[in-house]
Amino acid sequence: MILTPETLQEFDREIAKYPAGEQRSAVMACLALAQRELGWLSPETIEFVANYLGMAPIAAWEVASFYNMYDLAPVGRHKITVCTNLPCALSGGVHAAEYLKKKLGIGFDETTPDGKFTLKEGECMGACGDAPVLLHNNHRMCSFMTKERIDQLLAELEKQ
Amino acid sequence: MSAHALILAGLDGDRTWRLQDYVARGGYAALKKIVAEKTPPDAIIAELKASGLRGRGGAGFPTGLKWSFMPRAFPGDKYLACNSDEGEPGTFKDRDILRYNPHAVIEGMIIGAWAMGCTRGYNYIHGEIFEIYRRFEEALAEARAAGLLGRNILGSDFSFELFAHHGYGAYICGEETALLESIEGKKGQPRFKPPFPASFGIYGKPTTINNTETFASVPFILGMGGEAFLNLGKPNNGGTKIFSISGHVNRPGNYELNLGTPFAELLELAGGIRGGRKLKAVIPGGSSSPVLPANIIMDCTLDYDAISKAGSMLGSGAVIVMDESTCMVKALERLSYFYHEESCGQCTPCREGTGWLYRVVHRIEHGLGRPGDVDLLKSVAGNIMGRTICALGDAAAMPVQGFVKHFGDEFAYHIEHKQCLVPRGVQDAGSQIYVSPSC
Numbered sequence: 001m002i003l004t005p006e007t008l009q010e011f012d013r014e015i016a017k018y019p020a021g022e023q024r025s026a027v028m029a030c031l032a033l034a035q036r037e038l039g040w041l042s043p044e045t046i047e048f049v050a051n052y053l054g055m056a057p058i059a060a061w062e063v064a065s066f067y068n069m070y071d072l073a074p075v076g077r078h079k080i081t082v083c084t085n086l087p088c089a090l091s092g093g094v095h096a097a098e099y100l101k102k103k104l105g106i107g108f109d110e111t112t113p114d115g116k117f118t119l120k121e122g123e124c125m126g127a128c129g130d131a132p133v134l135l136h137n138n139h140r141m142c143s144f145m146t147k148e149r150i151d152q153l154l155a156e157l158e159k160q
Numbered sequence: 161m162s163a164h165a166l167i168l169a170g171l172d173g174d175r176t177w178r179l180q181d182y183v184a185r186g187g188y189a190a191l192k193k194i195v196a197e198k199t200p201p202d203a204i205i206a207e208l209k210a211s212g213l214r215g216r217g218g219a220g221f222p223t224g225l226k227w228s229f230m231p232r233a234f235p236g237d238k239y240l241a242c243n244s245d246e247g248e249p250g251t252f253k254d255r256d257i258l259r260y261n262p263h264a265v266i267e268g269m270i271i272g273a274w275a276m277g278c279t280r281g282y283n284y285i286h287g288e289i290f291e292i293y294r295r296f297e298e299a300l301a302e303a304r305a306a307g308l309l310g311r312n313i314l315g316s317d318f319s320f321e322l323f324a325h326h327g328y329g330a331y332i333c334g335e336e337t338a339l340l341e342s343i344e345g346k347k348g349q350p351r352f353k354p355p356f357p358a359s360f361g362i363y364g365k366p367t368t369i370n371n372t373e374t375f376a377s378v379p380f381i382l383g384m385g386g387e388a389f390l391n392l393g394k395p396n397n398g399g400t401k402i403f404s405i406s407g408h409v410n411r412p413g414n415y416e417l418n419l420g421t422p423f424a425e426l427l428e429l430a431g432g433i434r435g436g437r438k439l440k441a442v443i444p445g446g447s448s449s450p451v452l453p454a455n456i457i458m459d460c461t462l463d464y465d466a467i468s469k470a471g472s473m474l475g476s477g478a479v480i481v482m483d484e485s486t487c488m489v490k491a492l493e494r495l496s497y498f499y500h501e502e503s504c505g506q507c508t509p510c511r512e513g514t515g516w517l518y519r520v521v522h523r524i525e526h527g528l529g530r531p532g533d534v535d536l537l538k539s540v541a542g543n544i545m546g547r548t549i550c551a552l553g554d555a556a557a558m559p560v561q562g563f564v565k566h567f568g569d570e571f572a573y574h575i576e577h578k579q580c581l582v583p584r585g586v587q588d589a590g591s592q593i594y595v596s597p598s599c
Contacts, residue, residue, distance in 0.1 A: 017282075017323040017324075017325070018323075019237070019280070019363070022344070022345075022363060024344065024345035025325075025343055025344055025345040026345065027345040028325075028326065028327070028328050028342070028345065029325075029326060031328075032326065032328055053345075055345070059345075059346070062346070062347050063345065063346065063347055066330060066347035066348065066504075067287070067327070067328040067329045067330045067347075067348075068328075068329040068330065069287050069288075069328040069329035070328060070329075084494070085249045085447075085494060085495075085498055086249055086250075086407075086447060086480065086491055086494045086495055086498075086593075087249050087250045087406040087407055087447075087478075087480050089494055089592065089593045090406070090407040090408055090480070090481075090482065090486070090591065090592060090593065091406070091407065091408075091412065091592065092592050094592070094593060095592060122288075123247070123249075123329075123331060123498055123501060123502065124247045124248065124249040124250075124251075124331070124447075124498070125247075125286075125288035125289070126246040126247055126251060126252050126254070126255050126286050126288060126289060127252050127255060127288075127289070128249065128250055128251070128252050128404065128406040128412070128478075128480075129252050129404060129405070129406055129412040129413045129414065130252075131406065131412070135288055138287075138288075138290065139290040139291070140290075140291070141288065141289065141290075141291065
């Protein structure tokens with residue numbers, strides 16, 4: 001067993017959303033839950049999810065590699081994804097990204113040597129009015145990320 | 161907010177989204193009336209047709225007509241899907257609808273299920289807004305506990321199950337057939353049409369897909385009557401519409417206005433251009449709609465027909481504002497990168513063409529443009545248009561055509577002089593797109 005019983009309970013809750021025999025529909029949710037627990041999706045994890053849902057591992061792999069919030073390689077404890085698309089860029093999205101690069105001493109798709117932070121460039125998150133916008137570990141959206149607010153966020157995450 | 165705001169009326173805080181708040185605002189009254197009076201589906205569809213409601217996700221297809229496409233006598237499950245996979249750059253209205261008024265979407269979907277005989281529904285929610293997805297699940301639980309969802313709704317023999325499906329980062333899943341594939345647990349590659357979803361949708365069953373704002377409008381239409389809703393807007397452009405305004409304005413955000421409101425009024429509501437600079441251009445309906453220069457957009461009203469006549473699209477109502485400090489080549493470069501990144505790879509013209517467009521705009525932007533590059537852009541864009549299974553190909557081509565048509569001089573200047581027409585100092589003081597000198 002590579003996942004906790006609590007996570008598997010959440011798998012079952014997701015599967016119950018779909019008609020009997022269509023449990024494959026829960027693959028996106030189950031991959032996300034597995035990633036939340038383990039930090040990233042290894043081939044073994046993807047195969048475990050596929051077997052749980054009774055689908056071919058390659059079909060689960062296709063899903064994991066298609067959607068860009070799945071991590072197919074280890075990332076830092078805190079993954080920060082910054083939107084640099086045009087509406088955000090017009091309101092400082094690129095500046096926020098550059099500031100993060102400087103503060104963390106890494107570029108996009110890199111992880112700090114202590115394994116704490118990974119930085120990613122993101123596409124539209126559907127929150128352009130809150131620009132600059134960034135996402136922490138896929139699930140927490142941070143709005144209006146000026147330099148001061150980035151400093152606050154990093155200080156908070158450093159302590160965790 | 162306009163005096164006629166419906167969906168977002170008075171909702172600028174996080175404390176008014178629960179069932180009891182929605183009911184206090186008159187919510188679920190339309191559904192209760194329908195169930196009590198056993199309103200025939202045809203009457204509901206007729207009301208929607210009278211309202212002039214058009215799809216709020218971008219295509220602007222008449223909702224009543226779409227609902228009438230569902231087969232009546234189909235044995236077995238029929239499905240309803242809500243498209244909350246809002247990822248078109250510039251668009252951020254569905255997030256606020258789900259955040260502040262999730263029950264309006266739920267009620268609209270239940271009414272849709274009644275009118276079309278659907279037994280199951282899914283709301284597909286954009287991956288990046290996880291907190292909103294969680295809130296929607298809570299709202300669903302409230303509705304179930306109150307007997308508004310599930311088996312025997314409000315004690316009738318009408319049953320409808322509704323669930324939330326969380327996306328995980330793919331722009332293409334906002335395309336309705338890619339969304340269906342994604343709900344089935346596959347990668348989101350669009351399906352060839354026909355067959356259309358009304359005959360072959362989720363798990364091959366008849367399915368109707370509408371945008372979040374479209375569903376949220378339904379209870380209000382049935383509450384006030386189709387004609388009253390239509391009269392808020394103008395003929396063929398009924399009702400209110402939420403405009404998401406972003407970019408170089410003082411107060412970016414969502415503004416719900418009557419369709420047909422002058423663009424100038426929206427710009428004023430959003431506090432005008434930042435730093436007192438001049439308006440240069442506006443992308444009026446999400447990043448895939450062709451850009452319009454200031455002199456054209458300032459004379460436009462915000463409705464499907466007027467924006468279409470001006471050579472663009474109202475789309476999702478996402479208004480991206482750029483002031484005079486913006487380099488249009490740089491702006492297009494970022495959008496072209498996005499479409500290249502998000503092409504699902506299924507159709508050759510889009511998979512190869514979006515990369516080609518990006519590479520050419522990139523080299524122009526970086527001082528390596530060649531004579532003939534503008535014609536090349538037109539040619540590649542023209543060869544993508546209409547040659548792909550879904551609209552992402554067109555969505556990538558249209559911005560290129562719009563930028564080159566209206567701002568061709570900036571592209572020519574870049575190619576000839578290896579630098580921006582907009583002086584560097586002007587850009588530094590304003591547009592914010594650049595950080596380090598790159599042209």
